[in-house]
Amino acid sequence: MTSDPADLTASDYIDAARDMAAAGRSYLAHLLAEEAARRVDDPTTARSIRAWYPDPTTTRRD
DSSP states (O other): OOSOGGGOOHHHHHHHHHHHHHTTOHHHHHHHHHHHHHTOSOHHHHHHHHHHSOOTTTOOOO
16 A cells, blocks of 8 residues: 555555455545545446445435
8 A cells, every 4th residue: 555645546445445344444434435436437336436436424224
């Protein structure tokens, strides 16, 4: 892993989001996924990433 955040790829952020989700840190997973989505060029892929890690503070649970 690099110490310079500018060197991180979307894949790095997705991996970190997956780890945070597994650890029960859903908001941090969401933030990491948002950064991953910003780093991809394809809007469909960005939407898919965001769908996997929605903002837990706005997600309704009925």
